[in-house]
Amino acid sequence: MTRQTSGVSNAGPIHRRDGEPLGANSEIGRKLKQYYDDLVSDDVPDRFAQLLSQLEEAEPAQQKD
Amino acid sequence: MAASLGFKGDLLAAIPGLRAFAMSLSQNADRADDLVQETLVKAWDKQSSFQPGTNLKAWLFTILRNEFYSQMRKRGREVQDSDGLLTARLAVHPSQPGRLDLDDFRKALEQLPEDQREAIILIGASGFSYEEAADICGCAVGTIKSRVSRARNRLQEILDISGEADYGPDAIAAQVMGSTVS
Numbered sequence: 001m002t003r004q005t006s007g008v009s010n011a012g013p014i015h016r017r018d019g020e021p022l023g024a025n026s027e028i029g030r031k032l033k034q035y036y037d038d039l040v041s042d043d044v045p046d047r048f049a050q051l052l053s054q055l056e057e058a059e060p061a062q063q064k065d
Numbered sequence: 066m067a068a069s070l071g072f073k074g075d076l077l078a079a080i081p082g083l084r085a086f087a088m089s090l091s092q093n094a095d096r097a098d099d100l101v102q103e104t105l106v107k108a109w110d111k112q113s114s115f116q117p118g119t120n121l122k123a124w125l126f127t128i129l130r131n132e133f134y135s136q137m138r139k140r141g142r143e144v145q146d147s148d149g150l151l152t153a154r155l156a157v158h159p160s161q162p163g164r165l166d167l168d169d170f171r172k173a174l175e176q177l178p179e180d181q182r183e184a185i186i187l188i189g190a191s192g193f194s195y196e197e198a199a200d201i202c203g204c205a206v207g208t209i210k211s212r213v214s215r216a217r218n219r220l221q222e223i224l225d226i227s228g229e230a231d232y233g234p235d236a237i238a239a240q241v242m243g244s245t246v247s
Contacts, residue, residue, distance in 0.1 A: 028220050029189055031170040036190035038167070039085035048080050051102060052073050055109045 072112055079125050086126055089186045090133045092175050104129040127201045173223040177216055184212035
């Protein structure tokens with residue numbers, strides 16, 4: 001794992017002009033989505049559905065008039 | 066009670082997003098699921114205060130966020146001190162330049178202050194507008210914008226990404242990284 005010697009010529013060829021700071025084209029924006037989608041697609045433990053059922057039994061949702 | 070079934074169903078559908086947000090905030094799987102559980106209980110108790118037709122997801126995120134910060138206050142500064150500040154100066158360098166690894170990104174995200182992390186998550190990943198994010202965080206839209214911007218700059222700095230923004234922090238980052246231009 002060598003550290004990239006970040007010197008003067010490190011600017012890279014790509015200079016995007018994204019209007020928004022987290023545009024779909026930015027590396028940060030892409031990674032952020034990937035990171036989050038990973039979490040969202042995680043399997044949900046049963047305990048949450050059980051919890052909601054318990055809540056419902058204990059105290060049925062109030063009906064709005 | 067069709068309405069209550071609907072509410073329960075809506076809560077169920079919101080769980081994956083809530084868990085992702087909780088995980089982003091707390092950076093800890095157990096704590097995240099506790100937060101989600103607490104959020105569901107509170108949401109159930111307060112459901113009469115939810116106005117149908119308004120944004121349920123934003124309402125739930127607000128509850129979860131409040132719960133997170135209230136737990137943080139109870140725990141004192143433990144979270145920040147142990148996980149945040151000590152590692153804040155450690156730069157994460159992509160193992161392969163140009164190919165940013167997801168683990169590297171995760172580590173970088175952990176180093177952000179909570180307010181910046183939540184802002185960039187809400188805007189860049191959870192799909193909220195600046196206005197919604199401001200509502201969730203109880204602050205001004207301009208504050209959210211500036212937090213997102215600082216979060217993004219900080220991530221670029223930590224990850225040593227350059228050439229992404231035309232006004233980017235490259236010059237500053239280069240100084241911080243100790244690479245002096247002779």
